[in-house]
Amino acid sequence: MSNASIDLENHRTKGSKVFTGRERGISVRENTKIDALVKEKELVEIIIPTDIMSINPSFLEEFLTNAVKSLGKEDFYTKVKFISDSKRYDITLDLEEAVDRILRNENALSKK
């Protein structure tokens, strides 16, 4: 099993320094085929452009929803790595928020 890499630079809106919105998250998820990559590859690296100011949980929730659901929280964090050279933006809290939301929603739906 080889590694895969997704460069978010190729998926950002021209001139924008943020990734926001559920629709955008769905679009990037489909374009990058991340759902298949996390199943086929040993490691998936997601490269964050250096000048990014924020990747909002709304975007991450839709972008990563299937990956988190299929891998589970621990395996997701082991298999999917966010790479950034930026010293000003740290994705950790936004990612935790998004993963928490995905798992809560899944839990709520399974109770229905």
Next chain:
Amino acid sequence: MLYLKNKIMILFCIEKSSWFNLETLSNLSNIIIAFLTLVLGFYVFVYQKNKDNKSDEETEINRRKNIKLQWFKEIIIQPKIDLVFNFYDQINSIKSKINGNDLNDDEKIEIINFIKKEQSDLRKSFLDLVQHINNDLHSELSLNVDKLTDNLTDVISNDEFKLKNEITYNREIKSKIEYSYSEFLSKIFNYCG
């Protein structure tokens, strides 16, 4: 009377011997009418019973709804509504963090992180509780807050907006906060269980 009887018999071309049959017919029609009355009575009885059953079901559904709504008010809304007001107060406070028209990237990131932190706090303290009561209401409220956070993130990160300008600020930030606030409250207070 006998004359009238004869006249009727002549009119309907009934022979005297068949008068007995006319009486039989009369009795028969009485039986049919009685039978139809019985059927109608039975139908009304069954219809009313079904209606009563339906009414009982509706009453039970409404009773459960009211109990659910009462719990929703007492456990979530009354003790936690201040968290919603506080969230919007905090979001409104970003005006004081916008010190000039040309914020640097670090200042912008600080404001955006502040908004996201407030959103996360609201989710954990309020929205997650709503999710246990009603998933659809939770989704609507979450979408509302997500939209607000995303709009503000887009505006603050965009160099083109001179947010120290009152008109620009009101158009790009204040109006969006107010819209989100009224929609949020409207969804809560229109919730019917």
